[in-house]
Amino acid sequence: MIRRREARRGGLGALAAVLLVLPFVLPNTYYLNVAILAGLNAIACIGLNLLIGYAGQISLGHAAFFGIGAYVSAILTAGQGWPPVLALLAALVLNGALAFAVARPILRLRGHYLAMATLGLGIIVAIVLAQEVRLTGGPDGMPVPPLVLLGWSPPGEAAWYGIVAVLLWIAAWLSLNLARSPIGRALAALNASEIAAATAGVDVARHKSLVFVLSALYASLAGSLFAHYAGFITPAKAGFLQSVELVTMVVLGGMASTFGAVVGAAILTALPQIFATFHEYETIALGAILMGIMIFLPRGLVPSLARLAGRR
Amino acid sequence: MLGLKNFLAASALLAAGALAFAGAAVAQAPIKLGAVLATQGGPSFLGDPEAKVLKLYVDKMNAEGGIAGRKIELVLYETNGAAADAATFAKRLIAQDNVDFIIGGSTTGETMAMVPEIERAGVPFVSLGGASVIVEPVKKWVFKVPQTDRAAVEKVYIDMKQRAAKKVGLLAGSGGFDKSCTDNARALAKTHGLTVAADETHGAQDTDMTPQWTKIKNAGVDAVLYCGFGASSVVVTKNYAQLGLKIPFYHNHGSASTRWIQGSGAAAEGVRLPAEPVLVARQLPDRDPQKAAGVAFGDAYKAKYNEEPSTFAGYAYDALLLMADAIKRAGGTDKAKVRDALETTKGLVGATGIFTMTAADHSGVDVKSFRMVEVKNGAWRVLY
Secondary structure, three states: OHHHHHHHHHHHHHHHHHHHHHHHHOOOHHHHHHHHHHHHHHHHHHHHHHHHHHOOOOOOOOHHHHHHHHHHHHHHHHHOOOOHHHHHHHHHHHHHHHHHHHHHHHHOOOHHHHHHHHHHHHHHHHHHHHHOHHHHOHHHOEEOOOOOEOOEOOOOHHHHHHHHHHHHHHHHHHHHHHHOOHHHHHHHHHHHOHHHHHHOOOOHHHHHHHHHHHHHHHHHHHHHHHHHHHOEEOHHHHOHHHHHHHHHHHHHHOOOOHHHHHHHHHHHHHHHHHHHHHHHHHHHHHHHHHHHHHHHOOOOHHHHHHHHHHHO | OHHHHHHHHHHHHHHHHHHHHHOOOOOOOOEEEEEEEOOOOOOHHHHHHHHHHHHHHHHHHHHOOOEOOEOEEEEEEEOOOOHHHHHHHHHHHHHOOOOOEEEEOOOHHHHHHHHHHHHHHOOOEEEOOOOHHHOOOOOOOEEEOOOOHHHHHHHHHHHHHHOOOOEEEEEEOOOHHHHHHHHHHHHHHHHHOOEEEEEEEOOOOOOOOHHHHHHHHHOOOOEEEEEOOOHHHHHHHHHHHHOOOOOOEEOOHHHOOHHHHHHHHHHHOOOEEEEOHHHHHHHOOOOOOOHHHHHHHHHHHHHHHOOOOOHHHHHHHHHHHHHHHHHHHHOOOOHHHHHHHHHOOOOEEOOOOEEOOOOOOOOOOOHHHOEEEEEEOOEEEEOO
16 A cells, blocks of 8 residues: 555656646647646546546546536626636536436446436537527537636636646546545445445445546536636537547546546647648548557556556 | 556656647748638538638739738648637647638637637637627627628518518528527518518428428418528428428528539529629629629639539638738738738628728628529529
8 A cells, every 4th residue: 555655646746747847848838728728638537537447437428517617607707797716616516416416317327328328418418508599609609708816817828727737736636545545445346346346335326426426526627617718618518529539538548547537638639739730631540549559558558558667 | 656657658658749749830931821611520511612712822822922922821720610629720820830810710609719819819810700799799800701691681681572571481400600690580570571470490410391391381471581501401492392382482691502502403493592792703794893803713713623612612712812902001911010901901802792891890791792693493593
């Protein structure tokens, strides 16, 4: 256990170091912009990894929570004049309540059925966001006022980067701690076998609900911040493709690995940007890279590479 | 030490990634024109011809010596219409590519997502999106080419009145443009002495709109306006013909392409819509100031791509004209001066219309630039 704790500290320290160095090596604000988007995706992915990686439950509708976070922030600040921080908290409460309400019925399902149910949830939310034109602006989206913290508004990409970096580090720290807590061990147990876990005294339903709510909160936070940062939000960010992208990030980076979720998010956010200049091959290249990684590194990038390094 | 190793593996990957995309940087060039167009996915029928036109005419202008002696370098980013991607590309054009001018946002959603960054950085920007929200309220750096959906509705209503219609039926899809168009149609009905007697919508993927048509027919309307575009506009038209309806039927300018006529076949006969002059340039009378420009554009496009240009191709052409005109008058690419020049564009003859911008009007064309056309023997015929 001591070794593990050290490892966790080492990882978090290194994450902090990279987050600190990054703004000094990135050549201009466009790269910072990509880093910010990657950071926001990473926060959502760390949450989703708790659910998929640690607890072994699939969610194909996670962008819904991201979207609700974004839209609650947008609607409350733009329409009702709420302070952004209060709106962000309201989004967290609403998302938490929604996740809690659907968790018990949905998480009783397993495998394909769970995938279908979460998929349905995601699609319903995306349709509502696209149809409630008066509230959400419909498919063309709506503008979002800038973030204001105690009378201070982040003036540019650098300030935004700071906010996202700090929150990302806290998100990773919380996730790592949770994974090593009794709750985390209970999740690992029910991931391995629900019946065995229940026999050993783990309240399976309660733990599943808890981790579902937690992962929704991560997505909600990322969504609210994204809305304020981008200044504009469309229902596509809550759609099915977005949900799939989040899952892909987690799987690519490596399941049950917090840093894997961060790396997966960073790679899949940056790759389309790298390929943007030769866009004819973008989709093919992305697909080939994903297939290659899944064939040769089936456990995901970070766990597979760490294992290779550990063997030496 | 698993955590640290995990982390080292992770950082190595990230460093490799950062290097890879630092390599994608582009060198400095004379006049840098940035463009974000939806050439893939659903809105590709907009972005694809727009991208073709930009490539064609940037080459053409460069072959003729560029703008005021400076060559143009086009930096084009292609999307599938996703607003979030368009916003990132706008940042990239501004922060990394250091462009002097931005054209794009094939759709309203993309445009609106690009606007915050463009307004913040201050780069002259001409949008190709349709809805009126882009220029209402006026934004300092944002201009747009297409006539608004409101102007299209007005043109249709004027024609309906000439055919003595009193009760109008509306049919629309569920997209952003569709909704904006229907909103305008509801709001404008009263001022044109019409009442909306039927108001139906269909889903984006629907393959049969006969229920909606039946309801519209039973409402006893005198004319029908369809607010939508893309694949659904063909289905709607075919259903109309299958039911043997004789109600005067109007589309909006989103159907103004030969592809729509080809898709609808005989069902399209007799359908009217407001179209940009470029679509029917050859039929325009010689005294029409837009004829020469429209014919020249159509010929050049057809020579290169072997297809008739759609209305949307005309949008991109006009955006380029607006840019060239503004840079010439501003005497360079100073962003503030180019913006001021854009705002004082006067009587510029384009494919879409004759542009006259003011501080209060960043669209520059109005209902007058539309021509009412009717489908006759599988081709467009200008009515007036």
